[in-house]
Amino acid sequence: MTKPNKLLDSLLKPFKSHKKGIENEKKDDLEAIAAQEQKVFSFEALASATRYFHPENKLGEGGFGPVYKGKLDDGREIAVKKLSKSSRQGKREFVNEARLLSRVQHRNVVGLIGYCADEGEKLLIYEYHPNQSLDKILFHTNRRQELDWQKRFDIISGVARGLLYLHQDSHIMIIHRDIKASNILLDQKWKPKIADFGMARLFPEDQTHVNTRVAGTNGYMAPEYMMHGQLSLKVDVFSFGVLVLEIISGQKNSSFDLQADSRGLLNWAWKLWKNGRCSEMVDMALGSFKLVDEQVKMCIQMALLCVQADPAQRPTMANVSQMLARPGTLAEPTRPGYPGVRYGRKRGDRTSSYSKSRSDASSSGDPSSSRTAVAIAATTTTTTTNPSSRSTDVF
């Protein structure tokens, strides 16, 4: 086992020349993380668990580097994320992921088993989820049939619950910032787990939004965030709306080309919904399954509300959870937002019909909540990305 102090030192190395206050806070966090000694693994233990990072054990590769399947001596199956030396996401995100994941626990959030910062290597160890990530099934012609409507609906509901927890129910308020199909893992019972917290942010509770450097994935980023770096909980709500439309249609927003003139999946979905042709949106792979028409329609309408151009018109995740649990009459969505879109708001119309009519404070940062408020240092550099790449960010 690696000594906690050694782990801490090597995790903190990339930060040493940066802002002191933030560093101390990070250090405290990491000390707390490292204090849970059972979470610290030696490189040798992980090498042996993954058959020395055998190519056959490789599950895939993301922005951090390769991910390997492994088995610990106690029989637990694990996924090991190995920070590659040339990682485009970098060490900060690695530590960010370790910090945040070690502070949250929910059945719809991936569990972090431990980490390793040994022999110059940095690795994160997660619970292994045999169905891997949603994108591998949803966008795979030969596999999407495995997802019947009930499974898709359960995945939508599970992700909503996980996000509600991050936004409102955990003791810290977290914006994930990168909700997308490849960051939703599926366990053996197809229960979804939100993963990849490298870009997540703790959110100051007394603010509606902060301005920050943009980091996310094209096709999922809310327009106000992508264009102006305005980060709020509603940024996750927008990405969730995109994800729901993808789950229903089996179409990937970033490469949507069904109709060249339709300005993407969101606009296509909105046009079909407006013209009462929702059924045309549903993934053909669902053809042979029994559909619950009203439920599908409700999910499309809810998703369209989530992707409204004006963040104030989007529901909160608490609203979304209510819609999923007890569907009633939903508001009428207007044309969805996309980068470059302008939205008008009537005088005095600062809040959505949801936050006016229902008791949910999370759209405004829930200042009355007793959870820990943690300030973040925001930077203002803006970058955009190609469909698969992302930019890194600094706390």
Ligand SMILES: Nc1ncnc2c1ncn2[C@@H]1O[C@H](COP(=O)(O)OP(=O)(O)OP(=O)(O)O)[C@@H](O)[C@H]1O
């Ligand atoms: N806990 C896990 N259980 C099973 N498979 C996993 C687990 N974590 C990651 N994977 C698989 O490993 C692959 C790489 O995951 P990773 O999170 O590093 O990247 P990504 O989300 O695909 O891309 P990016 O980092 O650019 O967002 C994914 O395809 C995923 O299916």
